[in-house]
Amino acid sequence: xxxxxxxxxxxxxxxxxxxxxxxxxxxxxxxxxxxxxxxxxxxxxxxxxxxxxxxxxxxxxxxxxxxxxxxxxxxxxxxxxxxxxxxxxxxxxxxxxxxxxxxxxxxxxxxxxxxxxxxxxxxxxxxxxxxxxxxxxxxxxxxxxxxxxxxxxxxxxxxxxxxxxxxxxxxxxxxxxxxxxxxxxxxxxxxxxxxxxxxxxxxxxxxxxxxxxxxxxxxxxxxxxxxxxxxxxxxxxxxxxxxxxxxxxxxxxxxxxxxxxxxxxxxxxxxxxxxxxxx
Amino acid sequence: xxxxxxxxxxxxxxxxxxxxxxxxxxxxxxxxxxxxxxxxxxxxxxxxxxxxxxxxxxxxxxxxxxxxxxxxxxxxxxxxxxxxxxxxxxxxxxxxxxxxxxxxxxxxxxxxxxxxxxxxxxxxxxxxxxxxxxxxxxxxxxxxxxxxxxxxxxxxxxxxxxxxxxxxxxxxxxxxxxxxxxxxxxxxxxxxxxxxxxxxxxxxxxxxxxxxxxxxxxxxxxxxxxxxxxxxxxxxxxxxxxxxxxxxxxxxxxxxxxxxxxxxxxxxxxxxxxxxxxxx
Numbered sequence: 315x316x317x318x319x320x321x322x323x324x325x326x327x328x329x330x331x332x333x334x335x336x337x338x339x340x341x342x343x344x345x346x347x348x349x350x351x352x353x354x355x356x357x358x359x360x361x362x363x364x365x366x367x368x369x370x371x372x373x374x375x376x377x378x379x380x381x382x383x384x385x386x387x388x389x390x391x392x393x394x395x396x397x398x399x400x401x402x403x404x405x406x407x408x409x410x411x412x413x414x415x416x417x418x419x420x421x422x423x424x425x426x427x428x429x430x431x432x433x434x435x436x437x438x439x440x441x442x443x444x445x446x447x448x449x450x451x452x453x454x455x456x457x458x459x460x461x462x463x464x465x466x467x468x469x470x471x472x473x474x475x476x477x478x479x480x481x482x483x484x485x486x487x488x489x490x491x492x493x494x495x496x497x498x499x500x501x502x503x504x505x506x507x508x509x510x511x512x513x514x515x516x517x518x519x520x521x522x523x524x525x526x527x528x529x530x531x532x533x534x535x536x537x538x539x540x541x542x543x544x545x546x547x548x549x550x551x552x553x554x555x556x557x558x559x560x561x562x563x564x565x566x567x568x569x570x571x572x573x574x575x576x577x578x579x580x581x582x583x584x585x586x587x588x589x590x591x592x593x
Numbered sequence: 594x595x596x597x598x599x600x601x602x603x604x605x606x607x608x609x610x611x612x613x614x615x616x617x618x619x620x621x622x623x624x625x626x627x628x629x630x631x632x633x634x635x636x637x638x639x640x641x642x643x644x645x646x647x648x649x650x651x652x653x654x655x656x657x658x659x660x661x662x663x664x665x666x667x668x669x670x671x672x673x674x675x676x677x678x679x680x681x682x683x684x685x686x687x688x689x690x691x692x693x694x695x696x697x698x699x700x701x702x703x704x705x706x707x708x709x710x711x712x713x714x715x716x717x718x719x720x721x722x723x724x725x726x727x728x729x730x731x732x733x734x735x736x737x738x739x740x741x742x743x744x745x746x747x748x749x750x751x752x753x754x755x756x757x758x759x760x761x762x763x764x765x766x767x768x769x770x771x772x773x774x775x776x777x778x779x780x781x782x783x784x785x786x787x788x789x790x791x792x793x794x795x796x797x798x799x800x801x802x803x804x805x806x807x808x809x810x811x812x813x814x815x816x817x818x819x820x821x822x823x824x825x826x827x828x829x830x831x832x833x834x835x836x837x838x839x840x841x842x843x844x845x846x847x848x849x850x851x852x853x854x855x856x857x858x859x860x861x862x863x864x865x866x867x868x869x870x871x872x873x
Binding site (some may be wrong): 418446451455461464465498 | 740745746752753821
């Protein structure tokens with residue numbers, strides 16, 4: 315791992331709702347979890363600070379509604395962050411807050427620097443287009459103009475994720491959930507992005523398929539040294555993949571550290587509860 | 594002319610409103626301008642967009658030609674011509690060169706158009722990204738950001754399925770290096786005629802309530818890939834069985850009894866002129 319982070323997020327806030335004086339002034343005291351009973355605002359991400367280093371896998375763990383998915387959606391620009399700083403080493407040498415960039419710039423960053431695998435493949439794939447076209451979509455967006463090259467890249471990636479060549483021209487809607495996730499992973503990797511965001515990639519898959527997908531992610535990380543943020547509510551997934559882990563509760567980071575350290579010596583009561591439930 | 598209608602069917606306010614949209618469309622080549630599409634005495638999908646453009650532009654000295662699939666005499670062309678003559682009394686012609694306004698469905702005439710002519714194309718689906726993105730709100734954003742991955746992806750998908758860009762008609766074009774536009778269901782053969790066209794090209798979609806335009810002498814490029822270039826239909830070795838033309842868009846005619854195949858010019862007035870010796 316290098317010393318300079320390739321990715322930094324500082325004081326990220328994401329709220330759904332207008333907020334009111336009641337919840338703004340005494341946020342921590344008056345909110346019910348991350349919800350203001352007066353103005354019905356949800357504070358999905360509340361002062362999130364994270365760093366990611368080259369080749370590192372950062373796990374984000376927490377219960378449903380803790381703000382994990384909203385966090386990665388903000389990082390992938392699917393959601394607009396309310397405020398915060400987002401610096402990418404590959405974009406203007408990490409000197410420009412990416413949240414303040416134009417929509418075109420954000421789209422360019424999505425297509426060249428970031429890759430995303432959604433929990434729901436319907437969000438990440440065009441189900442009526444062939445698998446290889448789904449991969450080509452990202453390549454075309456990154457200004458590839460040569461069909462043969464795109465086809466070769468697509469075939470290689472689909473091979474890598476164990477999709478048989480004779481099924482490459484089939485639409486992902488005809489595939490099983492595990493295969494759809496693998497096509498998503500191939501699509502996310504198509505432009506060799508330095509950062510991959512994985513949002514609950516194994517949720518809803520049976521155990522053997524889960525194991526396949528996790529092995530695949532591990533293998534990709536080993537081969538391409540891509541940095542990853544892995545979001546999961548399943549601590550065993552995080553335990554298997556992540557070098558470092560942050561634990562989220564009610565939109566806040568309650569604990570962070572090396573994964574082994576968090577597993578062996580959890581400090582926060584919620585983390586303790588989470589770790590003991592695993593055992 | 595039936596006196597119970599205002600000249601050109603619409604009231605003057607309506608015509609002005611449509612003309613304002615046309616001017617905006619000409620000012621921003623390829624941009625789809627929304628307009629208040631009127632109810633017409635023709636069903637939606639039968640060329641109401643084109644008719645509205647024609648009727649709002651038409652003057653008493655205009656000469657109008659209406660073509661449907663290259664033919665001046667098809668039912669749709671006759672009905673539209675009847676509506677125009679009933680409400681305007683302008684002169685109707687089948688000659689491309691004599692017309693000042695040419696309303697067309699599915700073809701750009703074979704004869705070269707000039708600066709004094711307007712060609713009005715009837716459009717069923719004006720949005721080139723519709724098959725990629727069903728939401729109108731999102732396609733507007735994509736146009737705004739000049740994000741045309743979807744248009745190229747649709748072509749890529751065709752190459753994957755059929756080994757070639759299989760758009761028989763309505764092959765998307767980029768206008769003036771900015772907007773990607775659906776050129777209406779004209780065959781690929783006619784796409785090059787849009788590039789640097791001397792005539793003003795207006796496109797109207799009545800059902801979808803959109804007007805867009807290609808002003809004269811505007812760059813129009815058909816979308817393609819580095820290694821799969823855009824190609825028009827190939828009629829090599831084939832010629833019209835009536836006039837012998839070999840460089841035009843041809844219809845394939847199959848004789849039901851003998852099963853023999855012959856070809857005819859799709860543009861009937863062009864074929865007639867050649868047979869009469871008016872053009873070579």
